[in-house]
Amino acid sequence: MSNPDTLTNSKTAQGPLVEARGLSHERDGRTVMAIGDWQLQPGAHALLLGPSGSGKTTFINIVTGLLTPSHGAISVAGEVMSALPPVARDGLRRRTIGLVFQTLRLIPALSVTDNLALAQQLALGHVDRAAIAGMIDRVGLSHRAAARPRQLSQGEGQRAAIARALITRPRLVVADEPTSALDDANAARMIDLMFDVADATGATLLVATHDGRIAPRFANRLNLMAPVAA
Amino acid sequence: MIGLSLAYLRDRGLNTALNILLLALSVASLVILLLFSSQLENRFDRDAQGVDMVVGAKGSPLQLILSSVYHVDIPTGNVPLETVDLLRRQLGVAEAIPLALGDSFRSFRIVGTEPAYPALLGASLADGRMFAAKMEAVIGADVAARTGANLGQRFVGGHGMSSGEDGPRHEETPFIVVGRLQPTGTVIDRLILTRVDSVWEVHGIERPDAHHDDESEAEHEAHAGAAEVTAVLVRFGSPIAAVRLPGFINRQTNLQAAVPAVEVSRLLALVGVGLDAVRAFAVLLMLTAGLSIFVALLTALKEREGDMAMLRVIGASRAAIIGQVASEGLILASAGAALGLLLGHGVIGMAAASIEQLRALGLNALAFHPGEALIVAAALGIGLIAALIPALRVLKTDIAETLANAR
Structure with a gap:
């Protein structure tokens, strides 16, 4: 079973950014994720820690509205994501959440700049070239702005993915295993970068990982035990 | 999303060029047949005007x-x-x-x-x-x-x-x-x-x-x-x-x-059998082009399932995804149709310029026939259908599962 730690933060006055109530999920009659009640307050970057199979990805899919939980409910920015119809979920996700994945990062046919422009266009309905150039500069990729994703190194690709997730200025950035494929130095740099950029844009991080190296960097942690018993 | 479609088409440039060429050849064949037969018929009618x-x-x-x-x-x-x-x-x-x-x-x-x-x-x-x-x-x-x-x-x-x-x-x-x-x-x-x-x-x-x-x-x-x-x-x-x-x-x-009317219709009926055979071949060529676009898009979309899921996650609606894939088919078909028209009229022009008998028949590369609009519409329709079938598969895709598999 999971071992949820309820998180608190000084910004509770605004209400929780993410709130789970009695949340669990079953697949083929087996409980694959059980969190129960949990809250993430704005600005309280949180780490979702647990080994493979502990339900981290399932939880992320539920938070982002890609999956409807078997039991309980999840709210994002005050709206009950799990109760919304699909189109409204798309809208809430578009307005509120930025995503960073370990391997699935950018559209390979587009340059780094165009990937960010596409994300802006889809989420905000317009493209701000100055903001894109600024974001690319902030993640240290100005010299690679015109490069295609396949021309980037592992670290560069991950930085570009962070830039893409944050260019729409989402309130919540969900990152799934953002450092697992990186060496120690790069993993540390990546977490520094995520904190810097999130703080600069006012985003709150929810990072799911089994990478224990970055655990000490987060004050707020949600530990999932695995494997979940049938 | 049109920009994304163009980027994907550019990304697999050779495949795109070959599909456009295949469709262009079929459109050009049909345009040449249409222009040739209609201008020939028209010329026959004009030359025989008033002669009963x-x-x-x-x-x-x-x-x-x-x-x-x-x-x-x-x-x-x-x-x-x-x-x-x-x-x-x-x-x-x-x-x-x-x-x-x-x-x-x-x-x-x-x-x-x-x-x-x-x-x-x-x-x-x-x-x-x-x-x-x-x-x-x-x-x-x-x-x-x-x-x-x-x-x-x-x-x-x-x-x-x-x-x-x-x-x-x-x-x-x-x-x-x-x-x-x-x-x-x-x-x-x-x-x-x-x-x-x-x-x-x-x-x-x-x-x-x-x-x-x-x-x-x-x-x-x-x-x-x-x-x-x-x-x-x-x-x-x-x-x-x-x-x-x-x-x-x-x-x-x-x-x-x-009687000119009787003899000309007899002649056109004889020539018409040959033209019909070539026309059937051109239609077959157009269907082949459509199939080729279908296969190309299907393969591309299979490779791009992760991209599609990612696009959905970053805010693209289902309609936008289908529109993006459909626009790829339509861009291919439009380019093929435009190139085909150009090629068809070009061949008629070159034939008229280099073959005395054809010039004598009054072949004109600059004359357009209303039937060409139908040929273009057919090419666009084939491109759209070839794109929509794989696009609709995207609708059925479970994004969460795709993302889980891709990451």
């Missing part, structure tokens, strides 16, 4: 029509000059115009006739005047353009209808250009018109009413008896004549009557 029946020597009726209406075949023979008057006396005949063929100048046929012939085809003078005296000639617009002949220019015809250069030349009987016709888009643009007795003069035949004092009756008979025309173009004044005359002439006389 042609009377000439016995033989193939199609050959008679081709030689005397379209000026592309050799005549079936000659008929006595009296035939013209005989026809003019018939009830229901509004007009009977004689044609005397046999010579040419630089492959342009010299036609002995009357001023009523250019009038029948709606030709008017660009400059000069209509031929009046013997050996005066009026030339069509193409003849004027290609030979550069001016008013007052003299030229010598050659015996034969095609080359005009190889056959024996009638040096002692030169023609003089007295008029040039406006372009009409009909066969008359390529003809040299003169009086019938000019043609006789060239061949040493006298008018039947001419009589020399020093000539015996027997000599006069010999000359006058040879006064013939090649064919007579007839315009009916009443529908009864159209029903009665052709049958009467064919049964009761040594002459042959042929």
